[in-house]
Amino acid sequence: MLNSILLMMQPAEGTEANPLMSFLPLLLIIVVFYFFMIRPQMKRQKETRKFREALAKGDKVVTTGGIYGKISEVKETYIMLEVAKDVLIKVDKNGIVKDMSDVQPQR
Structure with a gap:
């Protein structure tokens, strides 16, 4: 004042x-x-x-588009994401938003 x-x-x-x-x-x-x-x-x-640099095979993640999956392979600029049994998609690392280990399971 x-x-x-x-x-x-x-x-x-x-x-x-x-x-x-x-x-x-x-x-x-x-x-x-x-x-x-x-x-x-x-x-x-x-x-x-x-977080994106520390991504490793087996991590459960969510993409910016809302696709849940498990990382099956990590490359320099992209990852291969397993969204269902034997279904792999190629996702840019910048499209990964968060790790699912801190999300509470819904009931």
Whole structure:
């Protein structure tokens, strides 16, 4: 509150306004935006990249299209996903969203 009062006050006669005070609100907005928006997004992207790099044969996964399956083969940019007995599909690694070990079984 004190900061807002100081910002609204007119400078005394004969003194110039501090240029830092005019940029302070903009700097505060940028800092808040970074800590509440950009940083958490970068953290999520890093976790997703680590998850996709750690995919291994036998992992149960879900694709972005909602297809559940088990990994039968891992290549550099794609995986072979077994969706039913002897039914394999080729899926890009970026199409895998999450590991199913943390999902609670539905009853």
